[in-house]
Amino acid sequence: xAGVAQSPRYKIIEKRQSVAFWCNPISGHATLYWYQQIxxxxxxxxxQFQNNGVVxxxxxxxxxxxxxxxxxxxxxxxxxxxxxxxxAVYLCASSSTGGGxxxxxxxxxxxxxxxx
Amino acid sequence: SQExxxxxxxxxxxxxxxxxxxxxxxxxxxxxxxxxQKYGEGLIFLxxxxxxxxxxxxxKITAKLDEKKQQSSLHITASQPSHAGIYLCGARxxxxxxxxxxxxxxxxxxxx
Numbered sequence: 001x002a003g004v005a006q007s008p009r010y011k012i013i014e015k016r017q018s019v020a021f022w023c024n025p026i027s028g029h030a031t032l033y034w035y036q037q038i039x040x041x042x043x044x045x046x047x048q049f050q051n052n053g054v055v056x057x058x059x060x061x062x063x064x065x066x067x068x069x070x071x072x073x074x075x076x077x078x079x080x081x082x083x084x085x086x087x088a089v090y091l092c093a094s095s096s097t098g099g100g101x102x103x104x105x106x107x108x109x110x111x112x113x114x115x116x
Numbered sequence: 117s118q119e120x121x122x123x124x125x126x127x128x129x130x131x132x133x134x135x136x137x138x139x140x141x142x143x144x145x146x147x148x149x150x151x152x153q154k155y156g157e158g159l160i161f162l163x164x165x166x167x168x169x170x171x172x173x174x175x176k177i178t179a180k181l182d183e184k185k186q187q188s189s190l191h192i193t194a195s196q197p198s199h200a201g202i203y204l205c206g207a208r209x210x211x212x213x214x215x216x217x218x219x220x221x222x223x224x225x226x227x228x
Binding site for chain 1: 120147149151156157158159160161164166204206213214215216217218219220221
């Protein structure tokens with residue numbers, strides 16, 4: 001099966017600019033996650049979708065970050081305006097909820113964002 | 117909130133040597149997941165442990181879960197250069213959530 005697809009792979013922007021990331025999960029996976037991974041740290045959850053509804057966005061900086069999954073399939077994450085501290089790898093993951101919440105998360109290759 | 121602590125933070129071993137990475141949770145574990153990450157890439161799922169005392173193996177990698185100690189260990193036997201990378205443990209904070217909380221990672225280098 002095709003894995004989680006993310007684009008772009010790399011992005012360099014100046015602070016105060018905006019940027020958007022795209023993710024297409026594994027076919028049939030109802031749950032989609034966006035994580036932020038700062039260099040040297042483990043991934044931190046930004047937002048979790050179940051189909052097209054938000055399950056958890058408690059750690060999303062809502063003044064500058066937004067995410068949507070309008071048709072319950074692919075998703076976009078946007079940052080506007082970007083700050084230097086947003087430099088990180090943004091990882092998208094998906095999981096099947098067929099077995100309850102026991103299914104592992106499958107990750108894409110991520111988008112490496114550098115804010116200058 | 118739940119926290120996962122991994123030890124050691126980094127490890128350099130000679131090819132052929134065995135090694136162990138530990139992951140300790142501050143709260144009850146509802147499933148423990150091990151992932152491997154190569155620099156600049158996404159996380160690759162290795163193994164999932166759900167029950168206390170459970171042990172799983174994949175090739176030369178074995179993971180165990182000690183539910184009482186809220187701890188898991190990942191053991192690599194006869195390490196190879198292909199084992200190099202960052203190993204991350206992830207855990208569910210409750211039984212009714214899909215999200216994983218991750219440790220900070222353990223960086224493994226294997227010297228030929």
